[in-house]
Amino acid sequence: MTFWSDPDGFLANWLIHLLAGIGIPAGVAQAIGFALGAAILATGSLLFVLFLIWLERKMIGRVQDRLGPNRLGPWGIFQSVADMLKIFTKEYITPSGADKVPYNLSPILTVAAVLMVWAVVPLAITVYGVNLNVGLLYIIAVGSLGEMGILMAGWGSNNKYALLGAFRAAAQLISYEVPMVLSLLIPVMLSGSLSMTQIVVKQDIWYVLYTPLAALIFLITSIAEVGRAPFDLTEAESELVAGFNIEYSGLKFGMFFVADFLHSFTISLLVAVIFLGGWRGPGAETYPLLGFVYLVIKTSLVNSFIIIERASLPRFRIDQMMDFTWKVLTPVILILVVVTALLEKTLVMAGALAWVRTGIMFVVNIAILLIADTVVRRHLARRPRPDVRGKERPVARPENFFSQPGSGA
Template sequence: MTFWTDPDFFLEKWFIHLLAGIGIPAGIAQAIGYALGAVILTTGALLFVLFLIWLERKLIGRVQDRFGPNRLGPWGIFQSIADMLKIFTKEYITPTGADKVPFNLAPILTVAAVLMVWAVIPLAVTVYGVDLNVGLLYVIAVGSLGEMGIILAGWGSNNKFALLGAFRAAAQLISYEVPLVLSLVIPVMLTGSLSMTRIVQNQSIWYVMYAPLAAFIFFITSIAEVGRAPFDLTEAESELVAGFNTEYSGLKFGMFYVADFLHSFTISMLVSIIFLGGWRGPGAETSPLLGFIYLTLKTSLVNFLIIIERASLPRFRIDQMMDFTWKVLTPVTLILLVITALLEKIFAMVGLYSWLRSGILFVLNIVLLFAADSVVRSHLARRPRPDVRGKERPVARPENFFSQPGSGA
């Protein structure tokens, strides 16, 4: 076993052998190795946020016909470092009357919820933290800690605007978890396992070919879970000052900021792992480095789409956002789940070839997508609202599902 074929196993054995040489038992050495690996992974992820912030600023600047950071260092690459140093040196302020325990615990929970997801992410064929047989369930469970952090931030701040932002977060994040979890049942059903590594290994054909609509729903609901545009009602600056984090300053505010960018990249990685084959690709079975490159390219593509969406789409109203999840995403996901389960049972009985099976499911998903879009445009378009004199004021229907009233779309 060499470093290039199994770096995780090689480094573990090397570290245990190193500590055994100074008299430390193998069990304790292994525990120290796990702790050290967790520290390295979390530190690397947090430092990687500096690059993500710079990249997003540059991309959004180009989309909006601006330069973005371009003064501090070549192409502005040191701007994020300057911002980090500024946040570290700013004063910590705790509002009068704030509940200090939830107020100070909230930013820690928000960051920890994202970092804990990385423990089960397979970065390559032999590189992962732990292979849990309920890995996907673990991802959903620890992701809820981020929602708890947002609610604690609003409740502990002793500020009505922050509390209102937290209430909106409770409505938005919990509501969008329903179609998110339902969409994940489909790849679990195709794999027969909740293990993240098994999900990747079983994708000789990417699951996006079996269930493109499920992948699209998971992508959309994940963005809503992060609270990014156009679903950023949890911190709508125009009406809530800053939302749940209004009273935070210094490093505490920076932790919310870090969690936002890191969570965005993490959901991009989850989309790549669950629906785009993860590290799979030519030669990835024997080369962990090549598999890591494949995963990085797929994740970067998904993250690019999230950034472009943030730069391009206007914000939803709160009623539109709730209508979208309860009247569109949840029913469509339930229908897709039932039909996919029935077809998978029929395919198993007749022994249908995998490519033909994926083709049938792909066509079914596309048909259901267009049917859902037709229903939305026919029945859920914006209705006329009465004016102050009680007369109905006609409002033009949007041209398509994603058009926003007043956006010019």
């Protein structure tokens, strides 16, 4: 075993030997190794957020024809470091009447829920936190802990807007979890395992080619789970001031911010691992670090898509958002699961090759997408548009600048 073929195992072995040298039993040494590995992985992903914040500000800046951060360091890359140092010295304001324990626990829980996903994601062929045989369900389960964090923030803040924001957020999270979980059924069916490591190993053909519709639905619902535009109703400034985190300040608010950016990168990572082949690529089996590079490239592509999409799309209204998940995504993914299960079984029984099956399933997926799109468009065209004009309002034009409604002027 050398460093280049198995960096993770090599370092772990080295550490256990080192600790055994100073008289620590193997079991304790393993626990220490686990703790160190977990600390490195978690700290690494937290520090990575600094880069992500810079990247997102820079990219959105370019979309909006601005420069973005450009003062500190080359291309302003140290801007987020300065921001972090500043937020560390900001005062915490705890609102009077706040429920102290849930209020303070909430930002910690929200970050932890995102970090814990990283424990089961394979970063290269031998580099992963743990190969859990229920990895995929674990990721969904951990997500529900984050939802508890949001509910605790809303409850603990003693603020009506925060409570309303938290409950809307929770309603959004649970509604989008249904199609998300169902869309994961198809990769599980194909790989025959819930383990993230196995899902990557079985992906000789990327699942995005086999089932593009499930990949699309997973991406959309994941963006909704993060609460990114166009699903950012939880932080609708115009309606809820800032949503569930309104009463937080200093680094406690910063933690929600960190959780948000890290979560958006984590879902890009999940899309890359589950649908884009993870670390798979030429030469990745022999050189795990090469596989890591492939994974980083794939994840960055998905993440860039999410950032550009955030800069491009307007926000949904809450009833539109609920309609979208319950009346479009959920029926479509249920039908897709049924069709995939039937067709795949029939094709395997007929002895079709993997590439043939992929081709047929790709066409079927696109067909279902087009049919669903047509049905939704027809339905929307038939529905009468609600008249939201209401009564006459003064319009800010130079000639009626001083006029009031009803004054007759």
